[in-house]
Structures are given as C-alpha cells and as structure tokens.
Amino acid sequence: MKDQQIETSDQFAVRQAKLEELRGKGIDPFRTNWDQTHTSAEAAGAWIEDEENSPVVSCAGRLVAIRKMGKASFARILDRAGTLQIYMKKDIVGEEAYDLFKKSLDLGDFIGMRGTLFKTKTGEITLRVQEFSLVSKSLRPLPEKWHGLQDDDQIYRQRYLDLISNEDSRKVFQTRSKIIRCIRNYLESKDFTEVETPILTSEAGGAAARPFTTHFNALDCPFYLRIALELYLKRLLVAGMDRVFEIGRNFRNEGLSRRHNPEFTMLEVYQAYSDYRGMMELIHGMVQAICEEVLGTTKITRYDETVIELGGEWREARYKDLIIEKTGDPEWFSRSKEEKLAWCEEEEIEVDPNREDFEVTNAVFEKRIEPTLIQPTFVTHVPKELVPLAKISPDDPDTVEVFELCINGQEIAPAYSEQNDPAVQRQQLERQAGEEQQKIDEDFLLALEHGMPPAGGMGVGIDRLIIMLTGVPSIRDVILFPSLKPIPKDQ
Template sequence: MSEAQTDNTSDLIAVRRKKLADMRERGTDPFRANWDQTHTSKTALVAYEDFEKTLPPADSEDAHAPDGPEVSVAGRIVTFRLMGKASFVKILDRDGLIQLYVQRDALPEGLYNEEFKKLDLGDIIGVRGPLFRTKTGEVTVRVQDYKLVSKALRPLPEKFHGLTDSEQIYRQRYLDLITNQESRERFITRSRIIQEIRNYLWKKDFLEVETPSLHGVAGGAAARPFITHFNALDCDFYLRIALELHLKRLLVGGFDRVFELGRVFRNEGLSRRHNPEFTMLEVYQAYSDHRGMMDLIRGMLHHICENVLGTYQIKRADDDTMIDLSGNWREVEYATLVKEATGDADWFTRSREDKLAATRKFGIEVNPELADYEITQDVYEKMVEPKLIQPTFVTRIPKELIPLAKLNESGDGTLDIFELAINGQEIAPAYSEQNDPILQRAMLEAQVGEEKQNLDEDFLVALEHGMPPAGGMGVGIDRLIILLTGAANIRDTILFPALRPEKI
C-alpha cells in the first residue's frame, strides 16, 4: 500500500471512529448482541417467488403487484445509492446479495437523515419489511425498520473491486470473501464436497473416527515432521505426517471400515501444489484390496459430480482442456508409462549411470546421488505425471517407493497399488495393505535405515495380533479441490494458508 493510500485509509478510519463516538454519545449501541433473522437473501427470493405463484395472471383484470411476505434479513452493506428521499442498498449475507429500498417517510421521523444516511460501506445492518419486485425485476425488501448491528471501523477495499495483492488475499481472507464472489463460491463448494464425501462413505457403512495429531513416532509417510515438546511428559512429539498407522490399528481392533478427514503436517516446501498443513482423507476397508479402492474412489468422485458439481466435465485452468470424470478410467502400469516417456523399452535393465546420462539428454535435472529407483521416480514425476490429464490409474509401482503395501504375486518387485493421476498430479494413492508383520517390519526397517528410533514398534506389535486383508487409500483434499473448482493455486483452496508472520 502506498503512503498516500495509507494516509487516506487513516483518514477514513478517523471519520468512522468519530461516527462511532457520536452514536455512543446519543446512547446508541452500534454493536448489538443479536438480530432476529428470519430469511437469508436466497430464502427470501424463494419466498417471494412462491408468493408470486399465488397471484392472478399478469393479463387478468385482478392483476396487481402487491407487497409480498415480510422478511427480516441481515448482512454487510456493499453498495449504497442515495436518491434524495430514498436509497437503494445491497447487503451481502452468507447466501449472496439482496437489495433494500429505504424511503425516508417509511422510517421514524429524523431517522433517515440523522442515522441511516450516515451508514458506511462495510457496516452490518438488520432490516425488516415486505418483499416486492422493482420495475427492473429485482426482488427487494421495502424497509420498514432497520438497526445497525455492527459498525465497520475500517473501509472495504477501494470501490469494492476486491483485493489484487495475493499476499493480502491470503493474509486477510475475510476481505477476499467479502469482495470476491468466485472465492466465496469456491470455499462453499469445498465445504459441500467434504460433506458429500462423508455422505458417500457413511452410505457405504464406513465409520468416521478421530486419531491423534501428536505422535511419538512420525510414521505413515516419508516426510519431515514438525517437532514440538510435550511439557507434561517432558519429551518431543511430532505433528502427524499421515493418518495411516492409527487407522490400521483400528482394523486390528475390528473396525472393518474406517475413514478420517484430518489435518496433517509436513515440514517441507511451499509451492502451487504444496502447503505444509493440509487436509487428508484416509480410508481403510477390511477384506478389500487396491481394486476395491479403485471402485471406491471412482464412485466417490462420480457422487461429487452428481451431487455438487452437476457435471462430469471439468475445465482445466491451465489451458481450458475438458477433463472427463465419467465412466471407467484408464489403467496402465508404471513401467509402461516410463518406457513410453523415455522411448526406451529396456529402461529398467539399464545401469544407473546410463539412466543419469539419459536424463541429461531429456533436459531434466536429477540429483546424481539418487538411488537407481529414485532416478526412475524422478523421470516419472517430471516426464510422465504432468501429462496424465485424464483420470488414470497408474499400477504396479516399484516396491522401494511404498513400504506399507503388499507385493504383487508375480514376484517382479512391484506392489499391488495404484496412484490416481488427474490434471497432471497425484490425487489418490491406494494399496492392498501389507498385513504380514514379518514382511512389514523388514520393509519399514529398510526405509528408516540406521534410524531405528523412527520405527513405530507399537504399530508392528498391533500387526502381530492379526490385521485382516484390507484396501487403503489417501486423498489430498486440497488437491482435489484444485481439480474440481479450477483453482490455480493450493492457497486458493485453503482458507488460511501458511504465511510468514507479518512484521508489525
């Protein structure tokens, strides 16, 4: 914000504070405890449309335009048009905008000039009155009573054009929600998507559970954790990096179908698709496998398309390509995709050095210290995954990448697993879960190496009591919202994304 803008804002704040002081001197409380709200903007519109259906036809001799039902609505003033003895005002509530028509003579004497006309954009008011339709066709409240319920001491962004600075959008999300209809709708859609995920899983007899956010061992994924000190126990704990290991304990305990929608935390980088705090859905179903999870995720996304979006066709933000979520989805093996991308049918038998040399020819940067399988995974992430725009189940992932999944019976070193890729990113990995405690220990020990303190011994003890065969799946909710709403950045799907603390 420029120095001139800062001075102007300070002046506006001073004017509003003076108005507040004047109100208090008159004995008026501009911060009421409540307002008897009977309708929102949306339900008021529905009420008037229902009322209109009872009126005689427009060409009837009895046709007239009487006032409709009386409503009590409340919201923030976002437009204010004074017209001498009357004003047209629009207020914003949780459902959208509704217009008010305020006449001087309809209010108690002196109230219009002395109080109403002194309201500011951003003030929150409650009004009562009948509905009617203006000559331009807009359903409007004919105000007969009003109260200022909360005085705004700071102005809205200039001219109600919304915020343009991305840092301010994320730091002052409340202003973004007031001024940006697209942003409001995206977060409303996010909430509805999460609601329908729950509805879908409940109908499938899954039980929603809650597991700890503080873990003694950071397990369930390969990620750097956030560390905190638990004063009462005098030891370090970790903010969870995954939900998996506690949910599998519940399978051991006889909860055959469980899911959790929870926050997870990974102390890693920020990008268009990464935020260190994000929402994860994890689902586990006993006596199923990764193919059962294929049916589950496809059915869940179809359910969302039908009950939230109203379409199976999603426009891609980057280039307006249409992504088709209907029907069955492509299934292809990991090795096939890597061979196609590299143009090398013998890629997996090449030496590590040959693979590194090939990546230089491809023009991609690969850390030369990576292990052989990690080089291939780097190729997959940079040359394959970004091109998987339509829904694709990538199967038979190398065993080194996922220590918690069952090995494929073919003995070729791959896993019974899929990664669902849509719009060039992973949306949902799913496994046939490893339930052999001996093999599970060996795979986890290979992952942690010498750092045995990172091994979750309690989880391994739980497996030794017997875990039924199961399919398990994780879905990054924020990435899913990016896909389904066309957001350009993960921060546009998180109400309050991670930001560096603002300097005062």
C-alpha cells in the same frame, strides 16, 4: 501502496468520528443480536405476486453497495446466502432513521432490517425496509467493489476481505464444504465408520516426510505433528473395525508451492477384505457422486480452459510402461543408475546424483509424466521401494499392488493392497527407516502381530481434489488460511 495506506487511515479517522457521534446519541454501534428470520435467498424465495399481502421478513447482512438519493435510497446487503437489494424510504422509516442511514452508515457496516418484499421495474426482488438498526460498525473500508483484492499476498493474508469482495472465491469455499459433506455421506452409505486419531504422536510414521517437532511438557518427551493418518487407522482394522475413514489435517515440514502446503487435509479410508482394486471402485464411485450431487456435471474446466472428463471408465496404465514410453528405452529398468542420470541430464531433469536408483526413475515420472496426466489415470504396479506399506505384486515381485490416481497433472489418491504380514512389514519399515533416518513404530508392528485382515487402503488429498474439481490454479486458492511467512513488525 503508501498513498493507499494514508487514504485508509483517513477513512478510519472519519469512521471513528461517526462511531463516537453515534455513541453520543445513545446508539449502540455494536448490538448483541438481531432476530434474523430469513437469509437473502430465503427472503427472495418468500416473495409473492400479491405484494399487499407480502410477508414481513427480517434480514441482516453487510452493506456492500449504497445508492443514496433524496428521500429514498437503494442499498445491497451480503450474507451467507448471497446478496439482497433493499429500499430505504424516508416516509416509511422516519426522518430520524433515514438521516442516520444517509449520514452515519458506510459500506461494510452490518445492519438488521424488517420489511416487506416487492419487485422493481427491472424485475429484482427487493426488501422495502420498515425499520432497521445498525448492528456492527465497520471502521475500515472494504476493497473496491469491481476490483476486489488484486495482490495475491493480501488475498491470502486477509482472506476475510477476499471473501467479502470476490464471489468466485466464496463459491470455491462453499463448494469445498459441499464436497467434503458428500464424501462423508458417500462413505457412510457404504457402511464406513468415521473416526478420529491422534494429531500429536510419539513417532512420525506412515509416510516418508519430515515432521514438525514439539515438546510434550507433561510427559517430558518429544512429540510430532502427524505426517499421515495411516498407522492408527490400521490398528483399528486389527481391532475389528472393518471399514473406517478419517478426514483430518496432516503436517509435513517441507516445501511450499502451488501444489504443496505444509498443513493439508487428507482423507484416508481402509476396508477389510478388499484390495487396491476395491479402492479403485471406491474412488471412482465417490468422485462421480461428487460430480452428480455437488457439481452437476462430469466435465471440469480448468483455469487454462482444458476440460477434464470424469465420467465413464478411467484409464489404467502400469508405471513401468509409462517410463519406457517416455524414455523410449525398453531396457530402462536394467540400465545402471549412471546411465539413467546421464539421460536425465540430457533432458534437463534435475536429480540429486546421491539418490537411489529407484528415486532417479521416479524423478522422471514426477517431472515428465505426472504433469501430462490431465485426464483420470490409475498408475499401477509402482516400484516396491516407493511404498513400504503395500503388498508385493504376485506377477512382478519388483512392484507392489498400488495405484496412484493422477488427474489434473498431479497425484490425487494413492491406494494399496495393505501389507498385513508383520515380518515383511518390519523388513520394509526397517529399510525405510534406514534411508529416511526415522524410528520404527514398534507399537504398530505389535498390533500387526495380533493379526490384521487383508485390506485395501487409500489416501485422498482433499485440497488437490478440490483444486481439480473447482478448476483453480493453486492449492492456496482452496485453503482458507494457507501457510505464509509472517510480516516483519517494522512493516
């Protein structure tokens, strides 16, 4: 690493000298603009067989490959649409310009160029440059072409270099953008309205999670970065906005792992006069629309070559049945907490003995069952203690009308038949507040007392969904700039 830093420092000095030389010749190495008429893909699409009448195109991009020869050179530029080969000939651009290209330009520089298109003997559409200009000088070298960034920490800290050198990484984030656009289009086609709710809140509600706390100077009181979108969106159901959704950031001051980032993107959607089964239909249709419109397939290949099939019907299984199947104990739910803890110890499942009985059972689900649910599975009838904002199941008063959609070994989307009885909701929130040492959002309960229609509600972890749909191994691979510990200043 130290030798690499010295080498980088040497190249920086060489490029800095080139920069000063350019300025000495009256050349601005950082232009204001370039009239770009075509992206690389559009230029390739503009090629015609009759090369003598080839249209003139104007492109711009970063030099990522240069093959300098005598009186002619080939190079390759990278722009938002991909790459394009360019051909630079001394007789066409002129001696002075060609000398500038050979002696003063480096990999990483941005150039603008105009010219016509032709096809090489190997069949590659190429831009024959008639004129070009350096538009921005790169003072530091790019990662090696064939290897890119190899260190995970550097990939996440210097994502811009990763995106330059790693086509697969670029495709993941381009796919992410398309997936989110598809979600918006799908929900709008179902007559949902996109809304925005506060990120800074006076109460951290809607989930059992530790918030990030700040101080609102103008109001002289503590505020929190939201941990969920839910409570404000349900206020809008009270207001008569029967179908609403929001895609936004949530913040939870908790752990970091390959599945967790403290800052993450959620979709929450609420539909009046529906329930958790209506949400099943919604998420099933939405994911299959993404498969059709963005991916072109319902089969997703994971990083370990496992294939996930998202087509057809999805499995449905009750939470209790999965627990009994895993433990092999039909009487599990009538056992004492101590008996359950003893079983967990035998199975080497770490559980805090001070946890509530239902939390011990849920540890079995999260650590032994959920990771095995690779194919799409609706886990229904979850214990009521886990979800205080949902309606009690009429056929089992110990559970709530909830599903957790698990795919790829993790929860992708929980959904509820939303609780709209203000008295029952208060009881549930008071119980949760006592366990989690949280305050109750009285303003939300006040809104509920004005009447909220029956509704289905759902949250979709966008980052986890994209992990699954793109087949990458970690949440950090789908977040452009994931949370990282700062590098000490002395390093």
